[in-house]
Amino acid sequence: MFTKTVELTEPEFEMLFSFFKTEYVPAVNMPHPGKFMDINMLAMTGGRERTENEFAALFNKADLQLNRIIATYSPIFTILEILKK
Numbered sequence: 001m002f003t004k005t006v007e008l009t010e011p012e013f014e015m016l017f018s019f020f021k022t023e024y025v026p027a028v029n030m031p032h033p034g035k036f037m038d039i040n041m042l043a044m045t046g047g048r049e050r051t052e053n054e055f056a057a058l059f060n061k062a063d064l065q066l067n068r069i070i071a072t073y074s075p076i077f078t079i080l081e082i083l084k085k
Contacts, residue, residue, distance in 0.1 A: 025049040033075045055080060 025034040038049035050058065056066040063085045070079040 025051050027051045027053065037076065 025038055026032055034049050041047040041049060052066070052069060059066050059082055065083045065085055067081040067083045070081060072078060
């Protein structure tokens with residue numbers, strides 16, 4: 001999916017913003033709403049939440065770079081700032 005996004009993006013665009021519905025899961029061992037969503041997604045749909053490192057690896061495979069994670073006021077929404085390599 002991300003590789004196709006890069007292919008369809010105009011060459012002059014260096015930054016892509018992807019909005020993800022659910023929060024990423026922090027890698028630290030502490031309570032977080034994203035961990036509940038991870039269990040819920042796994043049980044209900046077979047999906048899962050990802051950590052920052054897992055997102056970075058996923059984007060790296062599509063020649064993208066996770067630049068930063070932007071928190072929002074909602075505990076279940078974040079913005080991932082993604083750059084073309």
